[in-house]
Structures are given as C-alpha cells and as structure tokens.
Amino acid sequence: MKRAGCLLLAVAPAATVAVFLLTPAHDGKGSHRSSASQPSEADAKAAAEEKADDEAVADLPPGLAAPAKKELAQEILASAENSTLDWRGQYGYIEDIGDGQGYTAGIVGFCTGTHDLLTLVERYTKAHPDNGLARYLPALRKVDGTGSHQGLDPGFSTAWKKEAADPAFRAAQNSERDRVYFDPAVRLAKLDGLGTLGQFIYYDAMVLHGPGTDPSGFYGLRESAVKEADTPAQGGKEKTYLDIFLDIRRKAMKAKNPNRDTTRIDTAQRQFLYDNNMTLKTPLQWKVYGETFRAP
Helix, strand or coil, rough: CCCCCCCCCCCCCCHHHHHHHHHHCCCCCCCCCCCCCCCCHHHHHHHHHHHHHHHHHHHHCCCHHCHHHHHHHHHHHHHHHHHCCCCCHHCCCCEEECCCCCCCEECCCECCCCCCCHHHHHHHHHHHCCCCCCHHHHHHHCCCCCCCCCCCCCCHHHHHHHHHHHHHHHHHHHHHHHHHHCCCCCHHHEEECCHHHHHHHHHHHHHHHHHCCCCCCCCHHHHHHHHHCCCCCCHHHHHHHHHHHHHHHHHHHHHCCCCCCCCCHHHEEECCCCCCCCCCCCCCCEECCCCEECCC
C-alpha cells in the first residue's frame, strides 16, 4: 500500500511556528522587529527563552536523535508511508495519490500542493542552480496550495526520479526532512519530557499532519492534547499523555476521511505504548495496513 498521504498539508509560516513554540527549524524568518537594527523586548525575551530551551535539550540524552534510533524512526515511518523499511529507496518516489495535494514525492512525502516540496526545490536550486528541477520552479509556485499539475506534466515526475540519483539531491531531502520535521519534533518532545517513543510519535505526527498551528496541524493537535492532560514536563504521566495525543491524532485522521486507515497508530505506535516500550527497544515488531514489519 503506497503513501498514506498528508492530512494537514500546508506548512505553517515560519514566523507563526517560531512564535508559537520557539522552534529553530524555521530559520527565524518573519520575526518582528521594532526597527531594522533594534530588537524588540519581545524578541529579546523569545531569544532568551529559546537559548534556555536549547541548553536544556543539549543536556538530555539523544533519544530518537541517536543514529541507531533515527535509522529505526525512518524505517517505521517508511512502513506507514510506503509499506517498506527501505526508506532510502524512496528518494525517487513520486505519484499523485489522489488526495488533492498534487504530487507526493521523496522520503517524507513532500507535496506540490503543501509548500514543502516547493521549499525543498528552491533551497536545492539555490545551492545547485543547474539541477534538473529548477526549470519547474515557476510551475511549482503556481500550483502551490492546490492539487494541480499545470506546468508540471509530463516531465516533472521523470525529472524528479532522475534528480534523485544525485547524492546532492538526496542530501537536500535529508536536510529538509530534518529542518522541517525531525529536528523540531524531537526538540519539542524532549522539552515536553517525552522519551524516545514519544519523540517518534511527535515526529510521525509532524510528517503526517504537517507543522501547522491550526487545529488539524501538529502544533494544534499538541495544544489540544495539553488541554486534556499534562505533559511529563508539567508533572503528568507520559503514557497517559501519549495515549491522549494518539486519540486526538486518530480523530483528526478520521475527520478528514472516515474510511482512512489508522493502523500506523492502532497496531504500531499504540502497540509500542501499551507494551511499555518507551525507548523503542529492539527487536521490534509492528503492523501497518495488515502487513507485519520487524526491526532486529
């Protein structure tokens, strides 16, 4: 079964997310200044809080960011996104899965309709101007936010697959995955007092629902969960909080499509939680779409 598809498909504006959670993954663009040279009091306070958070995170165990755990995270994610553990085989993946978001492509399902694919190609083109995708940038900007293929067919899919053979483009996909999804998810999970499993649950939610602040985006879902249960950092029980967070995620998935498969939660993440495998200790076994996967 290919691609579960994105739910919350627009990437939240950098400034919005930065203000919401002070995450460093959005380059700090859009920060409001009282003048071109003098930061406002709010900016200074935000910077101090972000620095304190960075120091707190730096003192914590690596968790999901440890190389072996990060590799495992990509495999579990790939099982839900592409029905395979071979996540490195997905750099050249591209298809329209009929979810109204245009083409879905690459290792985390960058979409032509959700801004993240456009951002990836823009950043890649800045570093590698002569790449085979650069000529599609005008079309990508026009279809951004829609499901249209206008200006992309018939050559964009072929160009994507060809570019995916270039190590530089693979590195660009890795970098954008980390910048937009992995790093901010793991950072916030650690600040919320969550262990390795909780960090993965946040990461999977960030990829599937998108880093949006509206009720169906990752930050909106987290906000809903915090209203129902304290995070461990707030004195709550980790398992209780994660159970509620998964409930809220599942409802969001079903709200989008009542027939949507939710096994990435039901027989994978929820199973890890109920097994008290809070560190994602291997060997690990889980099911997605009825298929069993194992990590030694």
